[in-house]
Amino acid sequence: MLRVGSVVLGASDVRRAAAFWTAALGYVPRDGPADDWMVLRPVEGAGVQVSIGRSETPVQERPRVHLDLYAGDTADQAAEVERLVSLGARRVDWDRYPDDADFVVLADPEGNRFCVIDTGRG
Structure with missing residues (x-):
């Protein structure tokens, strides 16, 4: 059976995005900080993670996933x-x-x- 493990967001500034989502959701980084990829997880450990990857593509005005x-x-x-x-x-x-x-x-x-x-x- 499949389950959602992580929702991935693109960002030009991974650290800035991670700082926002950490504060917004009360999540913590799974691993040390990086400039191109970070995974944030619930403090309790279980639950859907938010991953942030460096992206140079423009933000969609009406994204298909959010x-x-x-x-x-x-x-x-x-x-x-x-x-x-x-x-x-x-x-x-x-x-x-x-x-x-x-x-x-x-x-x-x-x-x-x-x-x-x-x-x-x-």
Whole structure:
């Protein structure tokens, strides 16, 4: 049986991206720092890792794959969005928000898009 081991993100500055995702997710580096590849893992050890590899390709405006980060409810979502923005994420002006969107689109300091989902809506 297969399982997801790692989600891989491209970055022009691997250390900067790793610093953001370490703070955003509370993850730790699996190995020592490197300029071209880093794997971040949950502090507890078990769970999906985030790997960051050096990439020279441009960021996609509408990526086919992205991370969904789950927040507990609307208040938690708002607090997490503000926390992530304070860490260096930016809000994405996305023209496809439905009127009752349960998600907020952000981009990490490298421009990789991700969503913060309000899971309290059922």
